Amino acid sequence: MIIKILADGGSMKPGPALSQKLGPAGINLGMVISKVNEATSEFKGMKVPVELDVDIKTKTFKVHVASPPVSALLKKELNLEKASGDHKNNVVGNASIEQIISIAKMKHPNMLAKDLKGAVKSVTGTCVSLGILVENMNAKDAVKEIDKGKYDPEIKSGKTETSQEKLKELNYYLNNIKEQQEKAKQAKLAAEAAAAATTETTEATAAATTSTEAKTPVKAEEKTVEKTKPAAKAKK
Numbered sequence: 001m002i003i004k005i006l007a008d009g010g011s012m013k014p015g016p017a018l019s020q021k022l023g024p025a026g027i028n029l030g031m032v033i034s035k036v037n038e039a040t041s042e043f044k045g046m047k048v049p050v051e052l053d054v055d056i057k058t059k060t061f062k063v064h065v066a067s068p069p070v071s072a073l074l075k076k077e078l079n080l081e082k083a084s085g086d087h088k089n090n091v092v093g094n095a096s097i098e099q100i101i102s103i104a105k106m107k108h109p110n111m112l113a114k115d116l117k118g119a120v121k122s123v124t125g126t127c128v129s130l131g132i133l134v135e136n137m138n139a140k141d142a143v144k145e146i147d148k149g150k151y152d153p154e155i156k157s158g159k160t161e162t163s164q165e166k167l168k169e170l171n172y173y174l175n176n177i178k179e180q181q182e183k184a185k186q187a188k189l190a191a192e193a194a195a196a197a198t199t200e201t202t203e204a205t206a207a208a209t210t211s212t213e214a215k216t217p218v219k220a221e222e223k224t225v226e227k228t229k230p231a232a233k234a235k236k
Helices: 016-022 027-037 068-076 096-111 116-130 139-148 151-157 164-215
Strands: 003-008 046-053 060-065 094-097 133-134
Touching: 003 027, 016 151, 027 046, 027 060, 060 096, 068 094, 068 116, 094 096, 094 116, 094 164, 096 116, 096 151, 116 133, 116 151, 133 139, 133 151, 133 164, 139 151
Parallel strands: 094 133
Antiparallel strands: 003 046, 046 060
């Protein structure tokens, strides 16, 4: 019997759904929780797909762990709480090629990519929708550079460690980008507030004018009455 679950890496807790599935099979729930947490300990803070291969006859089980989605691995690697809601205008991270290679090596067995370079390109492509730069570049441009062979030495050697100096440079660049984004955001908000104020003033003026016109009585046209001169008296 195969039971599929989505566990919290390294911190799975008992739940009614799992108890209902394992209870009738006579499998010790506490032991399952312990084994799953042990198998997913390297994925703390992430949701991890897990399959339990349960043998009802022998009351034994095996834990098979699939690595989390690339997006989850990227967020964990870069310490991101969430991805960008607007990847075109909101950058949230800046990954090194070594960090990309590390995730690619982890996910390659589950990918259609024929080699590690293809897996690196795939992971870099995922950065686009998440609002993550790669080596200070838009992820689309980074893919082009990978195609040109710029990072072939790192990929061929499977390099996954990023120097502290490089990380500082990447963070410095990212912080500058975020400052620019914040300034642009504040400028946009100020422009919207000014436009709203102008519209409100215009509407208020129009309303006041309409109200004044409604209260002012319309004078009736004065008719000019032509007076008839009395006839002159006849001379005797």
